Amino acid sequence: MSFLNLTLSLIFVLIPLILSKTLNLGLEKDTIIAVVRSIIQLLTVGYILHFVFTSNDYLYIILMIGLIIGAATANARKKGTSIPGITGKLIFTFLFVELLTQGILLGFGITPPTAQYMIPISGMMVGNSMVLAILFLNRFASEVHAYEEEIELILSLGGTPKQAIHRQLITAIKASTIPTIESQKTMGLVQLPGMMSGQIIAGADPIQAVQFQLLVLFLLLTTAVITSVLLGFLSYPTLFNQRMQRVKEGNPTD
Amino acid sequence: MKPAIRFEQVNYSVDGLHVLRNITGFFPKGKITTLVGPSGAGKTTLFRLCNGLKSPDSGDIFINEKHIKEYDPVTLRRKVGLALQNATMIDGTVFDNLSLPLKLQGKQLEEAEAKRLLNLVGLEEQFLSHGAKDLSGGQRQKVSIARTLVNRPEILLLDEITSALDRISQQDIEELIMNINKKFGTTIIWITHNLDQAVKVADYTWVMIAGEVVETGDISVLTAPKNERVKLFVKGEEN
Structure with missing residues (x-):
């Protein structure tokens, strides 16, 4: 999956945001926080895993x-x-x-x-x-x-x-x-x-x-x-x- | 009079609040002692200490002149039976509830024995298969007493056991307890708010007010009180 595709997937974030705003659900702030956190956390884990997988050192696995x-x-x-x-x-x-x-x-x-x-x-x-x-x-x-x-x-x-x-x-x-x-x-x-x-x-x-x-x-x-x-x-x-x-x-x- | 339970300067508090203060005295062996006093006097807490459900912050309790800490908790609780006011029932039938004390020892209660116990507390045999949680307050109290008796306790602590009963059932229970006392020599300590009942059944009495023992002695403590606080309590003015 390219970064362009990943960016396009944000459409699925826009849908709940628009619905929340339209119906006054008050979920916009939590939704944005959740999305930003998951992007940061998963990308960080992704890079860490990439590092650990390439090193294949048991110390990193245990850590x-x-x-x-x-x-x-x-x-x-x-x-x-x-x-x-x-x-x-x-x-x-x-x-x-x-x-x-x-x-x-x-x-x-x-x-x-x-x-x-x-x-x-x-x-x-x-x-x-x-x-x-x-x-x-x-x-x-x-x-x-x-x-x-x-x-x-x-x-x-x-x-x-x-x-x-x-x-x-x-x-x-x-x-x-x-x-x-x-x-x-x-x-x-x-x-x-x-x-x-x-x-x-x-x-x-x-x-x-x-x-x-x-x-x-x-x-x-x-x-x-x-x-x-x-x-x-x-x-x-x-x-x-x-x-x-x-x-x-x-x-x-x- | 030999003591069945003796207290020496017993104190107990919960979250810094004194529930029992400097309790010293004894419940005589083989007698019926009534424990009276206004709500919040610490009577039920004192029972929990005697049964080993709680331990005092300071002071000593002796059961048959042996320090309570020297008893294994399980042995102590079978020796000092406790029937509480709420008469908690476990899920299941009356028979399940009566079987509970023996089941905890890995034994089985015979149906004939269960029927005998029901008769003893004035309930008919067909109650054995009734759902225990469907019983009326009075019936629950009776089952609770019968259940406590399964362990054949030497000392029986009864907490307001007739408060939910009608007059006739109250009299039945009073006779039953007096009979148990006479027949088996069981030491009875009975918390009651009913002063007529306290006078009627007791050989000995304790008056507790606000966590303290105010007066102990024979029944004249209630019928001809000398202590001012007991006088007020008997008149219904000490709360």
């Missing part, structure tokens, strides 16, 4: 993956402020997901150990893991809040923290992983995955594009379940103290 994990953590931690030590738990979860998926891919020789494969796959895996973490933390916090009395009841009857929070934990794990599973059920029928579409547009063989997309889908399934389960089991103990008492936000010495 890039570190950057991806750092950005994902900074974004997801805002949803988990009620959980003590959430930053460390998120970093651990994203690192675990990254090491597991890359370990399987590289260990079995499914993908080659080059920046061209490792960085985009890491971005997809950690990005998916971040979305899952946000979904889980949101749901877990609201479940715990809604069922405080039930949690206290189980503790008061001699239940352990794990027993007291079990229902809320399982509900949050299920609720956060369902969208991934459901979207995979209609994959190819309702939507063509972005990566596969991109490969086909770029001239790849559709069958090969499908095979690679399947690999990514399976990886996403793993990261979804692992993220929610790991984050859940790392998070719930911090809601209780050593005396098996519920520790509430802002009152950690209860």
Whole structure:
């Protein structure tokens, strides 16, 4: 795609701007900010990736993956402020997901150990893991809040923290992983995955594009379940103290 | 009188607000103690401390003369049963709720035992299959008491358990609690706003006002109060 074509694609930005202005939606400022940010961010990433791919130095690959994990953590931690030590738990979860998926891919020789494969796959895996973490933390916090009395009841009857929070934990794990599973059920029928579409547009063989997309889908399934389960089991103990008492936000010495 | 629960200079605060101040005293073993006082006196908080749901900021609590910190929390909570005013029910049937304490120990409640418990609290057997969250306030209170009894606690903490009941049900529960006390020797500590009830059921009484214990003693504390604040409270003027 030439720069002229890219410039012409801005027509697709003009349409929402005109609609927003005409209908008084007040979205012009946010739309312009979003467009400018995405241009700057993607071009920057493009040039960085170009540099990393040509150098193919593992130090740069590790730095890039570190950057991806750092950005994902900074974004997801805002949803988990009620959980003590959430930053460390998120970093651990994203690192675990990254090491597991890359370990399987590289260990079995499914993908080659080059920046061209490792960085985009890491971005997809950690990005998916971040979305899952946000979904889980949101749901877990609201479940715990809604069922405080039930949690206290189980503790008061001699239940352990794990027993007291079990229902809320399982509900949050299920609720956060369902969208991934459901979207995979209609994959190819309702939507063509972005990566596969991109490969086909770029001239790849559709069958090969499908095979690679399947690999990514399976990886996403793993990261979804692992993220929610790991984050859940790392998070719930911090809601209780050593005396098996519920520790509430802002009152950690209860 | 031997103490079942003894407090030594217990203090508890939430966000810098003193909820309990310098609580010292005891609940006698094997007796029924009523705990009375205006709303916000810290009575329910005191129960949460006894059941181990909270720990005091300072001071000591002894259960059967053993420091509360020496108990494993799970053992403590089974020994000191707590039935709260809101009578929270878990999703499911009345049987599911009655089964809960044993389920937490990996055991199963026999249906015959569940029926016996329902009879004990004055509910008919067919309630076993009813949705617990569909029960009336009074029925929930009764199920809550029965559920607490499943653990066979040595000490039973009852928080306003008859506030949602009609007069006849109140009397049934009063008799039930007095029977449990006599039959099993269970120590009962009962928070109530109903002073007639407090006088009727109690061997011993505590009056708490604004986080402090104002007076303790036999029932004459309420029937012939000497303390000025208790006099005002009994007249309904201390809030």
